[in-house]
Amino acid sequence: MLKTEFKNNILTAYIDGEIDHDSAAKIRTRIDGAAQSFKPRLLCLDFSKVTFMDSSGVGLVMGRYRQIKLLGGALRVINIPDSMYKIFAMSGIESLGVLR
Amino acid sequence: MNTVNEMSLSFLSKSCNEAFARSVVAAFVMNLDPTINELSDIKTAVSEAVTNSIVHGYKRSSGIIYIKGKITDENKVIIKIRDKGCGIEDIKKAMEPLFTTAPEEERAGLGFAVMQSFCDKVKVKSTVNKGTTITLEKTISVQND
Numbered sequence: 001m002l003k004t005e006f007k008n009n010i011l012t013a014y015i016d017g018e019i020d021h022d023s024a025a026k027i028r029t030r031i032d033g034a035a036q037s038f039k040p041r042l043l044c045l046d047f048s049k050v051t052f053m054d055s056s057g058v059g060l061v062m063g064r065y066r067q068i069k070l071l072g073g074a075l076r077v078i079n080i081p082d083s084m085y086k087i088f089a090m091s092g093i094e095s096l097g098v099l100r
Numbered sequence: 101m102n103t104v105n106e107m108s109l110s111f112l113s114k115s116c117n118e119a120f121a122r123s124v125v126a127a128f129v130m131n132l133d134p135t136i137n138e139l140s141d142i143k144t145a146v147s148e149a150v151t152n153s154i155v156h157g158y159k160r161s162s163g164i165i166y167i168k169g170k171i172t173d174e175n176k177v178i179i180k181i182r183d184k185g186c187g188i189e190d191i192k193k194a195m196e197p198l199f200t201t202a203p204e205e206e207r208a209g210l211g212f213a214v215m216q217s218f219c220d221k222v223k224v225k226s227t228v229n230k231g232t233t234i235t236l237e238k239t240i241s242v243q244n245d
Contacts, residue, residue: 020118021207054151083137087144087214
């Protein structure tokens with residue numbers, strides 16, 4: 001479901017599988033735990049292995065954006081599969097400038 | 101418009117059943133040979149409706165969610181998702197993008213907006229303290245190959 005890596009002050013979370021209301025709760029606990037202990041300069045969410053996402057994925061990104069800001073870091077979301085871009089585009093989250 | 105196939109399903113309002121529900125609906129629609137995008141659209145819309153029933157309809161209580169699926173001879177898929185939960189007081193408000201009553205759960209308030217943009221038609225019927233029925237309609241394109 002999730003693998004994290006901390007290198008050069010960057011915490012990368014590789015999310016694997018489906019993001020829905022059920023899995024998002026578990027993913028966010030894991031990411032927030034790692035972010036709390038490493039206090040990274042940058043939190044990077046890698047979506048390359050995400051196979052399905054509903055609007056819970058948008059909630060997950062917005063929530064991590066707030067969390068990492070509180071810890072003094074920044075957020076970046078990378079490798080978003082084309083099929084999932086539609087929901088991100090609808091959400092207006094693009095204006096945060098975190099999607100790559 | 102004749103019905104060519106039907107199915108019905110009921111399950112407990114547990115969040116682990118969100119994946120179960122959208123997978124069953126996807127399997128039901130497979131007969132129509134949908135494109136990957138069409139299938140993903142239907143799965144996403146069903147996931148939003150079922151999540152709404154669990155998070156808002158039944159809140160912290162437990163109940164049963166009913167899904168009825170229908171396929172017509174015009175390649176139209178009709179999916180009804182029904183709960184016997186608290187109902188929606190103001191449907192118009194609930195359907196506004198970014199409106200949510202559960203920000204602490206990191207709900208983005210996009211459920212209805214996603215259903216509307218991923219389906220051809222979305223109908224909402226709701227009675228306070230009786231429950232909510234969402235009807236999703238989507239016509240699957242015929243592929244000539």
